[in-house]
Amino acid sequence: xxxxxxxxxxxxxxxxxxxxxxxxxxxxxxxxxxxxxxxxxxxxxxxxxxxxxxxxxxxx
Numbered sequence: 163x164x165x166x167x168x169x170x171x172x173x174x175x176x177x178x179x180x181x182x183x184x185x186x187x188x189x190x191x192x193x194x195x196x197x198x199x200x201x202x203x204x205x206x207x208x209x210x211x212x213x214x215x216x217x218x219x220x221x222x
Contacts, residue, residue: 181207
């Protein structure tokens with residue numbers, strides 16, 4: 163079983179930022195909805211990054 167190290171977690175920040183930018187670019191009318199979309203995008207990006215980091219050794 164592989165454990166996460168600091169080097170593995172470097173991938174999470176760019177993916178969280180990419181998720182926030184992608185969902186934050188959806189045009190909405192209120193500031194609250196825009197902030198909510200950015201938060202959800204950042205969480206989804208970080209979750210994808212975590213799944214990617216954990217699944218990468220199995221693919222190699």
